Amino acid sequence: MEPQSNPHLHSDIQPPEIHRIWQCLHQIADPELPALSITDLGMIRAVTPLQNGWQVTLTPTYSGCPATEYLIETIQETLAQAGFSAVHIDVSLSPAWTTDWINADARQRLRGSGIAPPQGLVCEKTANIEPIACPYCGSHATEKISEFGSTACKALYRCRDCLEPFDYFKCI
Numbered sequence: 001m002e003p004q005s006n007p008h009l010h011s012d013i014q015p016p017e018i019h020r021i022w023q024c025l026h027q028i029a030d031p032e033l034p035a036l037s038i039t040d041l042g043m044i045r046a047v048t049p050l051q052n053g054w055q056v057t058l059t060p061t062y063s064g065c066p067a068t069e070y071l072i073e074t075i076q077e078t079l080a081q082a083g084f085s086a087v088h089i090d091v092s093l094s095p096a097w098t099t100d101w102i103n104a105d106a107r108q109r110l111r112g113s114g115i116a117p118p119q120g121l122v123c124e125k126t127a128n129i130e131p132i133a134c135p136y137c138g139s140h141a142t143e144k145i146s147e148f149g150s151t152a153c154k155a156l157y158r159c160r161d162c163l164e165p166f167d168y169f170k171c172i
Ligand SMILES: [Zn+2]
Pocket: 134, 135, 136, 137, 138, 139, 159, 160, 161, 162, 163, 164
């Protein structure tokens, strides 16, 4: 499945503040995946002007993640520092966030930080699942060690070629 493109890359958005807000949001790292920003993960669904401020629509990666409160505060602090004070964060849980929203560039950086990116919902739910590629050496000779890695969102794998353990970001 093709990862959804980042809406802020389409630069014909008006008014110009919207673009600046997207740029600020792009600086906010995900607390669980510091290699990625919240816009890389596709968590920001929309930035819209209100009569007296701005609305940021946020879809958290996992409804159970304690990171949501932290993210709301961080978004408000970051935008306040950039001069956007009246910011309303709209938490949108439907449609639910999916790993398919992670953009292609972010998948590369996940690999660079030693985490195998999610393959996509379709392949994970079919029986003939592609073997997960090792993010270090690219080998497909990998095995799952544990359903849960460093966080519940990841599974722990090991590469049989380079023998490195690595996290696989599970599809949801
Ligand atoms: Zn390897």
